[in-house]
Amino acid sequence: MAETVRVVVDAMGGDNAPTEPVKGAVDAVMERSDILVILTGKQDVIEEELKKYQNYPKERIQVVNTTEVIETAEAPVMAIRKKKDSSIVVGLNMVKKQEADAFVSSGSTGAILVGGQVLVGRSKGVERPPLAPLIPTEKGVSLLIDCGANVDARPSHLVQFAKMGSIYMENVVGVKNPRVAIVNNGAEEEKGNALVKETFPLLKECKSINFIGSIEARDIPAGYADVVVCEAFVGNVILKLYEGLGSTLVKMLKAGMMATTRSKVGALLVKPAMKETLKAFDASEYGGAPLLGLKGLVVKTHGSAKAIEIKHAIFQCVQFKQEKINEKIAERIGEEASPKEEKAE
């Protein structure tokens, strides 16, 4: 039998806390037997929520009482430093002390990113841990790496992102030999800003990834690459525009359909199909964005995450742990970061 994976879930994080994180935890342990969930947060509140459920394996849900909550508006560095008894800090410290394998939270992105780096710590050789959400495409999903808080990356960072992203897509999402591309402002060889121009040849030399060259933003939704590499400022623009453009188009289509009687009737008929399609194309549905390159796994779920997303994020952690992704990352990055090994290659 597979080893049990211990996942801390922040019961206080996100717009729907504590209801949805707690429900996600219960659903997860009911569906799979190889999971132990540790809920961090106000014990009485969490226990009140847990009372809603009867037939779940109670021995596989633990509660760790924490008295503080980090709000989204707080400055991340300060919050992590001061609120030592918050659901985020306590949860991340459990991963650091290896009392847990992973941490899932829908709380403050900034605090999770800072806390992940400061408390859990980077894997050996990793220069900058990227936040890498899965985004929907015509063909399935792609990994957009990096969308983190640290902008103005160096070429060596992007090369590491490409490697870590490849390992993730191959082992967690199950894409064989994932195609890696760098976001660029054109397909021609001479295109690119200074960062892309410097990074491009380094990626080309990289034997451990399947680098296919530049990708224009136009081709990202079509799914031309599995691992979409970019600097975090650009990644943020892509991720947010995905959200904004999707919701604006839907709003406009709905309004457009209400303009005539004919289309009003049609709208009723197409509504279920439209809803289904748009759901499949909602970036927030794939809410579990891993923060890669740490000594443990940290997963950021969307601020408005529902139980199903939390459950999926927990499953993602199990896959991550059982597939030994961190060991694989540490091995590949650690190896290639050592100058001796580099020469030998």
Added chain:
Amino acid sequence: MAETVRVVVDAMGGDNAPTEPVKGAVDAVMERSDILVILTGKQDVIEEELKKYQNYPKERIQVVNTTEVIETAEAPVMAIRKKKDSSIVVGLNMVKKQEADAFVSSGSTGAILVGGQVLVGRSKGVERPPLAPLIPTEKGVSLLIDCGANVDARPSHLVQFAKMGSIYMENVVGVKNPRVAIVNNGAEEEKGNALVKETFPLLKECKSINFIGSIEARDIPAGYADVVVCEAFVGNVILKLYEGLGSTLVKMLKAGMMATTRSKVGALLVKPAMKETLKAFDASEYGGAPLLGLKGLVVKTHGSAKAIEIKHAIFQCVQFKQEKINEKIAERIGEEASPKEEKAE
């Protein structure tokens, strides 16, 4: 009566040349009497096209014969230098020599951008001429500035973009006191990459624009700002993602609707309304992107532009000339670029 504006139209540029550019020119002179169009390209080909039309004011369409054509795949700098008798180079030179007021082309973006700068030349004080397409939003259109070929801008460039964009939106598009925002990876004060952090306070100090702060990419389609300022690499990502995401969503919606009989029937009924809405939201429909800050006006239309877009681009040139946009830009930029004036402010 308003003065006649002389617009050169590249009859050889774009996927639909010469048919659509020629038709656009004919439509323009038939609709307004204050326009003279000069078509550059192979004379026999153009005259063959013109034969299709009878009742247009022939004295207001001239043809200038050129023997060469710059292809999209050619390296822009080389193409401009070598193909001196191409429709693009001859057209731009006419603007330079003030034999024409403006130049419209659906041809190679790179060649038009390079040619605009090298042949027509920059307005006094303008450091970098931006390419500024109009993008559709829930509320109408916004100006995305810069989407040009020169990336890695400096803060002073972005400040000039903000000023030029404001003048354009106010005088050509007719938005009073346009809201200017800078693309950022968050709304908080501490957010931004090095460029944005340096530019933000400069924009804040700028008295001649209505600066409203940062805009996240999510809020661009909602129309939170009229002038969206960013560096060209980021602008390119936004523009291309607009195109790609729109077409992917439509493709997926259509496929989704074909899944059940119920929605198939509905699809037939909503089709006209959907088409209308999506057309209004197609970035390429607003294809006339001006290259601002030059001594004359250069407008790049979409590579697949139809006659209606060419016609609109020609009208845009008329408005631009009659509203004396170049004089306004030269005045504001020239003034503020002079250190003496800056101190006096």
